[in-house]
Each structure stands twice: as structure tokens, then as C-alpha cells.
Amino acid sequence: MNKLFLIVFILFVGCSTSNKNVNTKVENKSKIPEWLNDPQNGSNGKIAAIGCAGRHFKGIHAQKKLAVQRAIDEIAMQTNTKVSKITLRKRTDNSSSSSSASLQEVNAQNISTKVMQYYTKADGDICVWVLKN
Numbered sequence: 001m002n003k004l005f006l007i008v009f010i011l012f013v014g015c016s017t018s019n020k021n022v023n024t025k026v027e028n029k030s031k032i033p034e035w036l037n038d039p040q041n042g043s044n045g046k047i048a049a050i051g052c053a054g055r056h057f058k059g060i061h062a063q064k065k066l067a068v069q070r071a072i073d074e075i076a077m078q079t080n081t082k083v084s085k086i087t088l089r090k091r092t093d094n095s096s097s098s099s100s101a102s103l104q105e106v107n108a109q110n111i112s113t114k115v116m117q118y119y120t121k122a123d124g125d126i127c128v129w130v131l132k133n
Contacts, residue, residue: 033119035129047132049074055124063126064118071130072113079111079132 034041039048051071056063112133119127 033117033129035117036119036127039129043131047075047078049078049130050127051130052121052125052127060126064128067118067126067128068115068130071128072111075113075130075132076111 035048036050039050049071051067051069051074053063053066053070056066113130114133116129116131119129121127
């Protein structure tokens, strides 16, 4: 009888300890950066934009590249730049593919940008904060 009590007690203590560790991990979750809600905050007067992209079938590198492209497109639109974006999608019975292109026309202006920071949301979306130089 004492052995049964001891086994039940050990199981109870073990389970209660693991629950405390789970709660600690949730409390230490990183906070959402301020620039995600206000891209101009911390930009020192420079034009800023955010681009986000969902999970990409080609991996994280392609996902980050798409997020940066979207942020640059946003900066171009803010600087009176004409942006034309074309997306071509081809679908067959067993597969589908898509490609996109972005054409930016600037009146004798070069657009130079700098990636300031990346952030990965809980759902896997990657967002990037970009400033115009």
C-alpha cells in the first residue's frame, strides 16, 4: 500500500512541476516590436514601411525576400513613384505556379533602402521593417 501511495505521489509531483515550466515559457514569450504597429516610430524622420509575407513553399529565404519586396513597393508608393505589379498564375490539373514582377518608375530618383529588422509572428508570417536611405 505504501508503494502505491509513493508512486501516485511521485506522478503527481512530476506532473505539477512540468505544468509550471510550461507557464514560465508562455510568460517569457517575446513582445511584438513597436515598429510593427507604427513604422515611423524610430525612423528618425525617414520614410519607413513594413512588408509581411506568409509561409512560402520555397522556404524562409523566399519568404523574407517577398516581405522585403512588399516593403520596398510601399516605400516607392509613398515617394510618388509609379508602381506596376504583375502577377501571372498558371494552373494545370496536377500543379500550379505563379510569378510576379514589380516595375517601379521613378523620375530621376534612385530609391535606396535599408532593412532594419525582421520579426516572425506566431502564425509563421515574417515581417520586415525597411527605411529609405
